[in-house]
Structures are given as structure tokens and as C-alpha cells.
Amino acid sequence: MVKAGNHPILACSTVISMQKFAKYFSWFVILLYFVLGVYILVSPRFQYLSKEIKIIFAVFLFLYGGFRLARLWTKNREQNEE
Secondary structure (H helix, E strand, O other), X not given: OOOOOOOXXXXXXXXXXXXXXXXHHHHHHHHHHHXXXXXXXXXXXXXXXXXXXXXXXXXXXXHHHXXXXXXXXXXXXXXXXX
């Protein structure tokens, strides 16, 4: 009986599926940052915060989402060049 950890084809398949999961999870997190920024700006749930604080926090989320997007884009471009 062959264990999955010792079989090279199964190990390669597992690495590829984990890389795919990480890629999709990264896209999900980036989208989440942008959606959360919009939610903070327009949601009545945060009425107790001043408008300036909501804008500052939303801008921070947009910038960090953009930073994550740029990192993911450059990482994918470097992998495609190899």
C-alpha cells in the first residue's frame, strides 16, 4: 500500500491544489478589503463614528487592498515568466 506522502504524483497534486487554494483565497481577501471599506462608508451601523474617521478607515482598507492586489499581480507575473 502506497502512502500519499511518499507518492510523488499525489504529493505534486496536493501542492498544486494548495497553491490554487491560496490564490483563490488571496483574491477573496482582496475583495473583502474593498467591500469592507465600502461597507464602513455607507452602512448605518457605524453612525457613532465621525465621518472623518470612517473615511480614514475606508481609505486605509482600499489602500491595503490595492497593495495586496499589486503583490498578487507581481507574484503571478513572476511565476508566469518562469
